[in-house]
Amino acid sequence: xxxxxxxxxxxxxxxxxxxxxxxxxxxxxxxxxxxxxxxxxxxxxxxxxxxxxxxxxxxxxxxxxxxxxxxxxxxxxxxxxxxxxxxxxxxxxxxxxxxxxxxxxxxxxxxxxxxxxxxxxxxxxxxxxxxxxxxxxxxxxxxxxxxxxxxxxxxxxxxxxxxxxxxxxxxxxxxxxxxxxxxxxxxxxxxxxxxxxxxxxxxxxxxxxxxxxxxxxxxxxxxxxxxxxxxxxxxxxxxxxxxxxxxxxxxxxxxxxxxxxxxxxxxxxxxxxxxxxxxxxxxxxxxxxxxxxxxxxxxxxxxxxxxxxxxxxxxxxxxxxxxxxxxxxxxxxxxxxxxxxxxxxxxxxxxxxxxxxxxxxxxxxxxxxxxxxxxxxxxxxxxxxxxxxxxxxxxxxxxxxxxxxxxxxxxxxxxxxxxxxxxxxxxxxxxxxxxxxxxxxxx
Numbered sequence: 555x556x557x558x559x560x561x562x563x564x565x566x567x568x569x570x571x572x573x574x575x576x577x578x579x580x581x582x583x584x585x586x587x588x589x590x591x592x593x594x595x596x597x598x599x600x601x602x603x604x605x606x607x608x609x610x611x612x613x614x615x616x617x618x619x620x621x622x623x624x625x626x627x628x629x630x631x632x633x634x635x636x637x638x639x640x641x642x643x644x645x646x647x648x649x650x651x652x653x654x655x656x657x658x659x660x661x662x663x664x665x666x667x668x669x670x671x672x673x674x675x676x677x678x679x680x681x682x683x684x685x686x687x688x689x690x691x692x693x694x695x696x697x698x699x700x701x702x703x704x705x706x707x708x709x710x711x712x713x714x715x716x717x718x719x720x721x722x723x724x725x726x727x728x729x730x731x732x733x734x735x736x737x738x739x740x741x742x743x744x745x746x747x748x749x750x751x752x753x754x755x756x757x758x759x760x761x762x763x764x765x766x767x768x769x770x771x772x773x774x775x776x777x778x779x780x781x782x783x784x785x786x787x788x789x790x791x792x793x794x795x796x797x798x799x800x801x802x803x804x805x806x807x808x809x810x811x812x813x814x815x816x817x818x819x820x821x822x823x824x825x826x827x828x829x830x831x832x833x834x835x836x837x838x839x840x841x842x843x844x845x846x847x848x849x850x851x852x853x854x855x856x857x858x859x860x861x862x863x864x865x866x867x868x869x870x871x872x873x874x875x876x877x878x879x880x881x882x883x884x885x886x887x888x889x890x891x892x893x894x895x896x897x898x899x900x901x902x903x904x905x906x907x908x909x910x911x912x913x914x915x916x917x918x919x920x921x922x923x924x925x926x927x928x929x930x931x932x933x934x935x936x937x938x939x940x941x942x943x944x945x946x947x948x949x950x951x952x953x954x955x956x957x958x959x960x961x962x963x964x965x966x967x968x969x970x971x972x973x974x975x976x977x978x979x980x981x982x983x984x985x986x987x988x989x990x991x992x993x994x995x996x997x
Contacts, residue, residue, distance in 0.1 A: 558753065559691045562701075568686060569702040570747035571632060573709025574740035575678055578643040580710050581717060581736055582671060583608070586650050589729060594654050600661070602938075604646075604668040609934030611672025615926040616779075618677045619684060619919025620772045628681040629752045635678025636744040640737035642670035647733030651726035678744075680923045685752060687907035687918055696854060696904035697840040703900065704836065779920045784979050788909055791975040792902065793928040795862060798869070798968030799895055800936025805944050805961060806888070813876060813955040814884055827885055831892020835861070836900040838893070854904050858976045861898025866969035868894050869962050876959030908981055940965075 560568075587601040622631045645667035653660030690698045713736060720732045770778070779785050806828070807821040816824065839857050868891035875882040906925055910918040940961055947957035 558689075560686075560689045560698075560751070564751050565686075565690065565694075565698045565701055566705065567747040567751055568682060569705030570709075571636070571678070571682055571744045572702050572706040574636065574744045574747070575639065575675065575682075576706045577709045577713035577740050578639050578737050579608075579671070579675065580713055581733060582643050582646050582668070584714075585717065585721070585729075585733075586646055589650055589724075590653070593724065594650070596653065604664055606934050606938070607665060608668045608672040608675070609930045611669050612676045612930035613927050614673060615676045615680045615930065616776055616920050616923035617772055619680045619921070619923030619926075620775055621919070622681045622684060623775075623917060623919040627752065628685040629748055631677050631681035632685070632748050633745055635674045635676070635681065636741050637674070638670055639674030639678060640741040642667045642674055643737040644730070644734040646671065647730045651730060654726065676923075676926070680919065680926050683903075683906065683926070684910060684919050684922045687910040687922065689752075690907060692908070695907045696843060696857070696900060699900050699903040699907070700836045700840040703903070704833070707833075775917060775920050776924070778914055779917050779924060782912075782914070784909060784912060785921055785924070787975055787979050788905070789924055789928050791972050791979065792925045793932045794968050794975065795898065795902065795972035796929045796932035797936045797939070798865070798965040798972065799899065800933045801940035801943075801961065801965050801968075802869075802872075803940065804937045805940045805958060808944075809872075809876070809955075809958040810884065812953075813958065814880055824885065824888055828888045828892040828895075831889040831894075832896035832899075833892075835893040835896020835898075837896075839897055839900050839904075853981075854901055854908065855976065855979070855981045857901035858898055858905055859973050861894055861896075861901055862969050862973035862976060864894035865891065865898055866966045866973065869966035869969060873959040873962040873966060876955035876957075876962060879955055905979075905981065909979070912980075 583605050587605070590596045590601045591598050618631065618635075622628050625631075646664055649660050649664035649667050651660075652663060686695075686698060686702070717732050717736060720735075721728060780789075807816075807825060810816040810821040810824050811818070843854075843857070868887060871882075871887045872891065875884055875887060906922060910921045943961045943964065944957055947960040948954075951957050951960065
């Protein structure tokens with residue numbers, strides 16, 4: 555693989571791949587969810603189980619990363635993963651329409667398609683991050699992560715807007731056509747965006763010398779990575795921080811309605827306030843580290859630790875809101891939570907790029923896959939855990955704001971534990987600035 559560092563145009567091209575990936579995922583996890591529950595009057599547990607299956611399949615990420623490490627090429631894994639994702643997205647839409655006529659057959663097909671979606675996300679997403687880790691310069695990683703993730707979120711918005719218009723008036727045939735169209739366009743955009751970015755293939759590796767290590771089996775490679783203290787600690791950090799991050803997803807709007815008497819429209823706007831804060835936090839990391847380049851205050855580790863602490867404080871504020879009720883400035887608290895979440899999450903992605911190359915060589919894919927799997931499991935379990943603990947707290951404390959306060963307090967503790975884990979992780983260049991430098995190599 556060519557070792558030339560990527561310029562901003564190439565980084566934005568990788569962002570288009572991430573946007574294409576997200577456009578299919580958001581259609582299958584949001585639109586199909588609504589169709590199953592509303593138009594087909596199916597139990598909400600069915601789409602919930604299918605989305606959980608999609609997250610569970612991402613436990614394959616370390617294996618996918620291992621495969622890309624062996625091949626020493628990431629473009630085939632990215633394109634192949636997108637092809638599987640596109641096939642799964644189209645098939646999932648067709649399976650959804652089939653459920654209305656043949657429940658058992660449609661459900662079985664939907665399960666197979668959501669499993670394929672999980673495999674596609676694992677192959678494409680893991681290899682894309684490893685490629686960024688290898689080819690994005692150290693001083694650009696947080697800014698590059700911000701650019702890629704904002705491109706992905708823009709892809710969400712474009713997909714939701716265009717697909718929403720094309721789906722009306724709704725019909726099963728229209729649903730399949732829209733899903734197939736989105737999947738097909740996403741695959742073509744990905745191929746065009748990734749074409750030529752990786753560069754030349756690396757020379758074939760020489761056979762290992764007698765007594766050398768050679769190429770260990772996947773289990774041995776995974777065990778080697780897990781034996782590295784920083785890789786193991788960072789895996790726990792990713793899992794705990796993302797569990798705390800996602801546990802409020804399904805309870806924040808009900809909390810606003812139950813305790814603060816927000817209308818459905820007001821609670822939906824509250825989610826918009828939170829996402830606006832996440833945007834602001836991501837930009838803060840990219841811009842501030844650019845201005846502070848070369849100073850200790852620009853430490854990537856500092857942004858990870860500070861973002862976790864700020865997230866814990868904001869969560870503690872929501873716990874107090876559950877106790878105090880309406881006088882509490884809920885919108886401001888939620889916006890600050892979004893900013894803190896944006897800061898720590900984008901700094902954590904930059905950390906993945908830095909830490910992926912630490913430790914034993916040729917294990918970048920396994921490390922990135924391990925952290926991606928930890929994130930996926932945490933996201934899959936977080937929303938369910940949040941609702942489960944709220945129900946438990948209501949049974950224990952009664953239907954009051956105290957039940958939500960209990961869960962928010964647990965999330966605050968999770969962020970403080972994550973901050974402690976991040977403090978104990980050794981970064982390769984802890985004082986290195988991660989910013990938007992002006993210089994850019996030729997594309």
